[in-house]
């Protein structure tokens with residue numbers, strides 16, 4: 001199959017819904033994973049391409065001793081202040097988009113899975129770049145509990161982040177495929193396996 005015609009899946013879901021867990025299962029089946037969060041972390045690591053613009057916009061205090069983005073400080077700032085969030089996004093999103101397009105051209109795999117937390121929030125921009133939109137979904141209370149046990153973030157902070165994101169209903173309305181992550185990881189793995197078979201059959205029709 002020609003790489004240029006590879007099937008492109010957009011995988012999205014709210015914070016802690018299980019995007020990374022689902023992407024790991026797709027990866028085990030041979031899909032190429034391109035994760036916006038991973039790229040955002042690379043761009044804001046020491047010497048990362050976004051650091052000069054972030055320091056210019058937010059001041060030297062947002063850089064930690066290692067030269068990376070102080071993520072906790074930035075989190076406090078942007079989820080309390082929509083203007084600051086828009087400024088951060090205006091710097092990072094174009095860089096994330098460019099890096100994702102480049103990675104897509106280089107990464108081997110049967111089909112591409114773009115993992116994009118804010119895909120439905122930016123549907124006009126993303127929809128033309130994907131063939132199918134897959135939503136990982138679980139009840140908000142489970143999102144909260146799973147994020148808390150992973151990171152120890154305060155309930156108020158997780159709720160503030162969720163309040164800036166699309167609702168589950170908005171995501172489901174835009175979805176072609178849905179992964180229900182309200183069960184255990186084996187339940188998620190079985191659904192990914194079934195979707196993978198469908199995506200392979202679509203990919204081979206291309």
Ligand SMILES: CC(C)(COP(=O)(O)OP(=O)(O)OC[C@H]1O[C@@H](n2cnc3c(N)ncnc32)[C@H](O)[C@@H]1O)[C@@H](O)C(=O)NCCC(=O)NCCS
Pocket residue numbers: 014015016036037040069070071072074075078085088089092096116117118161164165
């Ligand atoms: C604010 C930052 C520094 C907090 O870092 P932190 O390590 O706590 O979180 P991390 O980057 O691992 O993101 C975890 C989750 O937070 C949520 N989240 C991140 N950015 C945003 C945002 N701009 N709006 C709403 N939710 C967001 C997503 O569910 C994401 O999966 C960081 O999230 C960031 O740089 N965000 C801006 C880039 C962005 O919009 N990324 C997500 C979509 S491309």
Ligand SMILES: Nc1ncnc2c1ncn2[C@@H]1O[C@H](COP(=O)(O)OP(=O)(O)OP(=O)(O)O)[C@@H](O)[C@H]1O
Pocket residue numbers: 013014015016017018019020021022037117146147149150181182183184185186188
């Ligand atoms: N079905 C499940 N059962 C138990 N734990 C799970 C399940 N799915 C995911 N988790 C755990 O919940 C946490 C959140 O999952 P994951 O990191 O995959 O979500 P995410 O959508 O990528 O999160 P974020 O938006 O914060 O990047 C992780 O610690 C993960 O191991």
